[in-house]
Amino acid sequence: MTVKLKKCNREDLKILQKISIETFNDTFKDQNSPENMKAYLEKAFNLIQLEKELSNISSVFFFVYVRNEVAGYLKVNINDAQSEEMGDETLEIERIYIKNQFQKHGLGKYMLNHAMEIARERNKKKIWLGVWEKNENAIAFYKKMGFVQTAAHAFYMGDEKQTDFIMMKTLL
Ligand SMILES: CC(C)(COP(=O)(O)OP(=O)(O)OC[C@H]1O[C@@H](n2cnc3c(N)ncnc32)[C@H](O)[C@@H]1OP(=O)(O)O)[C@@H](O)C(=O)NCCC(=O)NCCS
Numbered sequence: 001m002t003v004k005l006k007k008c009n010r011e012d013l014k015i016l017q018k019i020s021i022e023t024f025n026d027t028f029k030d031q032n033s034p035e036n037m038k039a040y041l042e043k044a045f046n047l048i049q050l051e052k053e054l055s056n057i058s059s060v061f062f063f064v065y066v067r068n069e070v071a072g073y074l075k076v077n078i079n080d081a082q083s084e085e086m087g088d089e090t091l092e093i094e095r096i097y098i099k100n101q102f103q104k105h106g107l108g109k110y111m112l113n114h115a116m117e118i119a120r121e122r123n124k125k126k127i128w129l130g131v132w133e134k135n136e137n138a139i140a141f142y143k144k145m146g147f148v149q150t151a152a153h154a155f156y157m158g159d160e161k162q163t164d165f166i167m168m169k170t171l172l
Contacts, residue, residue: 001066001105005114008061008073013051016061019073020045023097028157031134036158056081062114064098064107072098074111076118084153084166086128091119093129112145119171127171130155130164142167 008016021041029037043049053059058081062074075095077083082092093115098107119127130153131138147167155164 003107003110004065005062005074005111006065008054008063010051010054012061012063013047013054015063015070016054016073017045017047017050019063019070019097019099020050020095023072023099026100027097027135028132032157032160036160039158040156059094060118062111064111066102066107070099071102072096072107072111074115076115078122078124083130089125091115091122091124091127093127096129108141109145116169116171125171126168128166128168130166133163133165139165139167145169 024041024045025037053075054061058079059075059077063070064072064074073095074093077092077094078090079088082090083094084092086092093112096108096111096115098111116127128150129142129147131142132155133139133152147169149165150168151166152163153166155162
């Protein structure tokens with residue numbers, strides 16, 4: 001399998017929107033109401049919002065390609081771009097999404113390793129993320145990758161208040 005990563009820029013905006021909506025839908029639509037899904041998708045993945053995130057110097061998006069197809073994406077945040085106030089010694093993985101047909105082939109691990117490389121280059125001590133308490137698949141993946149639950153925070157899916165586990169890994 002030929003795999004490569006590419007940092008996203010503004011020309012990638014439309015593709016980023018498409019894969020963000022597709023993977024979010026595939027992951028969460030069975031456990032959430034259509035109204036809440038629609039509200040979240042419109043708020044999180046409209047072009048203005050994504051363009052703003054792409055131009056934030058403390059956030060970076062990457063596409064992972066298998067052969068020449070975009071198979072997934074990663075978004076990492078540092079400093080003020082992190083969705084919780086964690087300080088400047090941590091890096092957040094805000095999004096790590098692999099399209100259904102490419103899951104369980106090592107791509108999630110590949111992207112996570114890339115996030116850890118960025119964290120080390122920037123002298124971060126820890127890497128963290130928020131994951132929905134009902135997303136058992138992702139939680140099992142993160143545990144396998146050495147993350148432990150340290151806290152929880154609220155996450156709004158439309159008007160529904162949900163609980164995200166905060167999971168953390170110390171970089172050696
Ligand atoms: C969660 C996700 C990123 C994992 O990526 P992936 O490419 O499917 O996982 P990988 O193939 O890289 O797996 C890496 C390791 O984790 C293990 N793993 C992956 N999913 C697992 C699961 N559900 N249960 C137990 N182990 C799991 C693999 O067996 C593998 O172990 P190994 O290193 O011993 O071979 C991917 O499944 C995904 O995009 N899911 C939908 C979106 C989502 O939930 N994103 C996270 C939002 S917080």
